[in-house]
Amino acid sequence: MAPEDKVERAIREKLSFTAAAKLRNRMLARVLDALKRSQGRGQSVLTLIIAKELRHSLFSYKFSIVTVLSTVLILASTYVMYRDYCLARDNYEVLRSESDEAIAVIPPTPLSIFARGLDENLCRSFGVGGTNIEVSEKQQSVNEIFKLFTAPDLLYIIKVILSLCAMLFAFDMISGEKETGTLRQSLSGSLARPILIIGKWVGGFASFILPFFIAVLLGTILVTLSPKVDMSAQDWAKMGLFLLSSTIYLAVFFSLGLLVSCLTHQSSSSLVISLFVWTTLVFVIPNLGNVLARQLVELPTVQQLELRRTYNRRKAYFERNRADGLERRRIGERARAEADQVSEEYRNRFNRLAMISQNITRISPAAAFTFLATDTMGTGMAEERRLKRAVLQYNHTIRNWPGRRDRYPVFSYQRSSCREALGPGGLGNLLILVLLGILSCTGAYVAFMRYDVR
Amino acid sequence: MLKTIISKEFLKNIPRLLKAGFSKESLKNAPRLLKATVAKELLKICHTLRLLKVISAREFLNNLLNLRFIMGLLLCVVITVACMAILAHDYRQELADYDDRVNMQDDFLSNYATHGALFWTNRHPKPPERFRPLIMGTVRDNALASFDANPLPILFPYLDFLFIVTIVMSLLALLFSYDAVTGERQRGTLRQVISNSISRTTILCGKFIGGTASLLIPFILALLVGVLYINLDPTIQWDGSAWAELGLLTAASITFVTLFYLLGLMVSTLSRYSAVSILNCLFLWVLLILVIPNICPYVSAQIYRIPSIKETERRNREIERRSLELARKLQTEVIKEFRSKYGKLFAEWESMKLAGVGDAGPEHRKAAQQRAADPEFRAMIDAFREESSRATRPAFRARGKEEKILWGDLERKAAQQTKLARYLACISPLADFVYVARDLTGTGLRALKHFERVDGEYRGRVWKYADKKLEEGREKNPAFNRESFIDLSNRPRFAFKEEALRDKLGAVLPYWGILVAFNVVFFVAAFAGFMRYDVR
Structure with a gap:
């Protein structure tokens, strides 16, 4: 009988307003109490599910293998990249000590240990003052094998290997339980589906992300203990942002794995689909999108640009030798203006290409994550663009320097701060990651609501 | 059943055969007996082959109806064709760009060439590799050392055929084989198969053949479609050697893919459950492909x-500075000597020269030319040139020697390091395959070196031609110098020829051998594992 009916009957029976009010209050309190109790039960069930999921993963073979793999890889990569950083640091010392020429050179950032990105490009020395900006050779150009493979930094490990591990963690959470029959049993009780799926997500993801955090912390602490690595507060903030974005990135892949698991009924097929999705998102879209973007913007190769510059310079030199005073000056100025125009045009086109290829590849979380991580760590495309602009500015200053050669101003450059890195582009990448995470989570939730557990 | 009977009879026959070999009547009976045993053996082989065919056909059909196959086919065909279509377009652009560069160089060398500028302008651009629609070539250093070089490929390497084989196909191969044994054991079908008279070897071989066939057929089809698409384009023309290289490349890819199939099979025979087997497979895959x-x-x-x-570089600059100082010192002595010897005549020459021949205007040059008609003046110039070059020679020679030692040391050590890296990476089949594929198709480091060699020879020829022109000019006109125009329109032309296939093959075979050795090792391990496998 509903409480309202009871109340009405009480009114009718006792015809006393106060008694009815009392009764109503008591009934209300009881209802509230029941509600609270059920909520509490829901919470306790959720914690139970999470604990079960945690325990289940902690004792599984999968957990041990992924933990061992990620720990070893992260530590090894941190060490290797740390040594590489030391080498870059030494090179920087050598470059800085040469002050007889006007050069622009910046020190490597310690964050390049974790996300190397374009740091090697950024830390080359740029000799300014001439018609051309002279770029020094990279240290790695000596060993040719570097050209064939990518750098194994933390960013690479998270982007490629840990995303695979995240999908491996999630791919049989639902379909595997269905196959073993335990899913049917759990849902035959009074357990609500939302609680089960939320519990699974939280428990599974926690058991996956914890070892990762421990390994990263260990690596970071070991590296920062070294006197050569000097991390400022700004750097720590960047590192925190990097870890946050990698957590979101891994959550995207975990949710995608769960979504795939909710859409299939056999764990073997969910594995196949998961790997398919992983390959497409991590490799195919970013790498193919990059080539595709090149077709959309007509851009001569950089070799052609360099040749054009060389020939223009030589042509001007040739003509100057055959002209007299006033004419010679005009030729020099014309050649310089021409060279500037060619470079300017090339750079504009190149910036368009970079933007288009970023926009094409960004649909993949791996690309969005790469852009976001390298930009926050100060080793990305945005930083490169910024540095180039600064170098060009410096070049301009040096060219028009009225004073003596040995009084050249020193090139100074500050890598972009955390807030700058999270400018429009960076924030967009972060939003894309969050959006993809929410989408796949919701997808998994909805798919599980409709899942046939038999 | 048949097989057991045959082998029993054969066993019974053995003592009789032996006995017959020693007795005298054997001469009469031997041929007949031998014929019978041979026939039985043949029958046995035929039977095994038939079984093998059945098993592999079953494996093939089983895979064909699987979700894996459909996904694999889809992924493989879509990526391969998309990638080749895009890269072919890219290749066409690259070709046009190359033509532009060649024309630019031609224009410059025909109209503005001077001996002094030759050093910067004599480098011939590298023609795009003909296999570029399949495999993006490695880039030359000097292209990367530009201020405006595109940094995007550092973040996202280009996707090409190499990627498809090394990542997609190896992953698919593992997916096809990780449960070949464990899955059948879990379903219980393995027990039933083994309870028949089929030997374990036959089963394993059948699985291998059927599995790889179902894996390779979509792959080769996709490759063929891609290559046909590329060759539809009239600007891209492959000759016989290119097709031979393509064939070898396909063979190498097949070796690579079977390697991973066998790896999966091996892991499968060493584990009890598919869930464990796939984890181990992926663990190995990550190590071999992504990490090592x-x-x-x-x-x-x-x-x-x-x-x-x-x-x-810093030390090199120091050497340079020191030697220049020395040379200057030596030259001042020569100048002093000449001043005392020729007096006014030399001062005149000095005023012309110090104005800088390069800087000299047409009126200066004319004056120099007129002055040179004077035999005395001319003799002095020649003597001075000879004397000063003789005096400064030791300084430059010492510098050359020092520089050679410095860079030679770095080069030698760098070569050692590269070699070490190359050998270390050999543990990973991916690296082996990359070496084989790149060097075979002329898109790798070896091809870069080959091009450097060809280009170096060509530059040498152009230098020689220019030297001759310079000499000719000097004979006609003593004021003719390194900054005067020389007509290079009839210079020797650049012709690029791919390295001979035999040389390439010779360089590639050791790495290919490693791939084959991996195949053998994994097969033997799978075999051993399967022989001891508990099918219950």
């Missing part, structure tokens, strides 16, 4: 230290 090749160059750089390139 990338970490090896860095490890080798730690193990074998080389002098910093920046430090070397």
Whole structure:
């Protein structure tokens, strides 16, 4: 009988307003109490599910293998990249000590240990003052094998290997339980589906992300203990942002794995689909999108640009030798203006290409994550663009320097701060990651609501 | 059943055969007996082959109806064709760009060439590799050392056929084979099969053949479609050697893919459950494909230290400065000597020269030409040239020697480090395959070196031609110098020829051998594992 009916009957029976009010209050309190109790039960069930999921993963073979793999890889990569950083640091010392020429050179950032990105490009020395900006050779150009493979930094490990591990963690959470029959049993009780799926997500993801955090912390602490690595507060903030974005990135892949698991009924097929999705998102879209973007913007190769510059310079030199005073000056100025125009045009086109290829590849979380991580760590495309602009500015200053050669101003450059890195582009990448995470989570939730557990 | 009977009879026959061999009547009976045994053996082989065919056909059909196959086919065909179509378009652009560059160079060398500018303008651009629609070539250093070089490929390497084989196909191969044994055991079908008279070897071989066939057919189809698409384009023309290289490349890819199939099979025979088997497979895959090749160059750089390139450059500059100082000192002595010897005549020459021949206007040059008609003046110039070059020679020679030692040391050590990295990376089949595929198709480091060699020879020829022109000019006109125009329109033309296939093959075979050895090792391990496998 509903409480309202009871109340009405009480009114009718006792015809006393106060008694009815009392009764109503008591009934209300009881209802509230029941509600609270059920909520509490829901919470306790959720914690139970999470604990079960945690325990289940902690004792599984999968957990041990992924933990061992990620720990070893992260530590090894941190060490290797740390040594590489030391080498870059030494090179920087050598470059800085040469002050007889006007050069622009910046020190490597310690964050390049974790996300190397374009740091090697950024830390080359740029000799300014001439018609051309002279770029020094990279240290790695000596060993040719570097050209064939990518750098194994933390960013690479998270982007490629840990995303695979995240999908491996999630791919049989639902379909595997269905196959073993335990899913049917759990849902035959009074357990609500939302609680089960939320519990699974939280428990599974926690058991996956914890070892990762421990390994990263260990690596970071070991590296920062070294006197050569000097991390400022700004750097720590960047590192925190990097870890946050990698957590979101891994959550995207975990949710995608769960979504795939909710859409299939056999764990073997969910594995196949998961790997398919992983390959497409991590490799195919970013790498193919990059080539595709090149077709959309007509851009001569950089070799052609360099040749054009060389020939223009030589042509001007040739003509100057055959002209007299006033004419010679005009030729020099014309050649310089021409060279500037060619470079300017090339750079504009190149910036368009970079933007288009970023926009094409960004649909993949791996690309969005790469852009976001390298930009926050100060080793990305945005930083490169910024540095180039600064170098060009410096070049301009040096060219028009009225004073003596040995009084050249020193090139100074500050890598972009955390807030700058999270400018429009960076924030967009972060939003894309969050959006993809929410989408796949919701997808998994909805798919599980409709899942046939038999 | 049949097989057991045959082998029993054969066993019974053996003592009789032996006895017959020693007795005298054997001469009469031997041929008949031998014929019978041979026939029985043949029958046995035929039977095994038939079984093998049945098993592999079953495996093939089983895979064909699987979700894996459909996904694999889809992924493989879509990526391969999309990638080749895009890269073919890219290749066409690259070709046009190359033509532009060649024309630019031609224009410059025909109209503005001077002996002094030759050093900067004589480098011939590298023609795009003909296999570029399949495999993106490695880029020359000087292209990367530009201020405006595109940094995007560092973040996202281009996707090409190499990627498809090394990542997609190897992953598919593992997916096809990780449960070949464990899955059948879990379903219970393995027990039923084994309870028949089929030997375990036949089953394993059948699985291998059927599995790889179902894996390779979509792959080869996709490759064929892609290559046909490329060759539809009239601007791209492959000759016989290119097709031979394509065939070899396909064979190498097949070796690589079967390697991973066998790896999956091996892991499968060593584990009890599919869930465990796939994890182990993926673990190995991550190590072999994603970790070892990338970490090896860095490890080798730690193990074998080389002098910093920046430090070397700095020292080189020091050497240069010192030698220039020395040369100047030596030359001043010569000048002093000439001043005392020729007096006014030399002062005149000095005023012309110090104005800088390069800087000299047409009126200066004319004056020089007129002055040179004077035999005395001319003799003095020649003597001075000879004397000063003789005097400064030791300084430059010493510098050359020092520089050679400095860079030679770096080069030798760098070569050692590269070698170490190369050998370390050999543990990973990916690295082996990359070496084979790149060097075979002329898109790797070897091709770069080959091009450098060809280009170097060509430059040498152009230098020689220009030297001759310079000499001719000097004979006609003593004021003719390194900044005067020389007509190079009839210079020797650049012709690029791919390295001979035999040389390439010779360089590639060791790495291919490693791939084959991996195949053999994995097969033997799978075999051993399967022989001891508990099918219950």
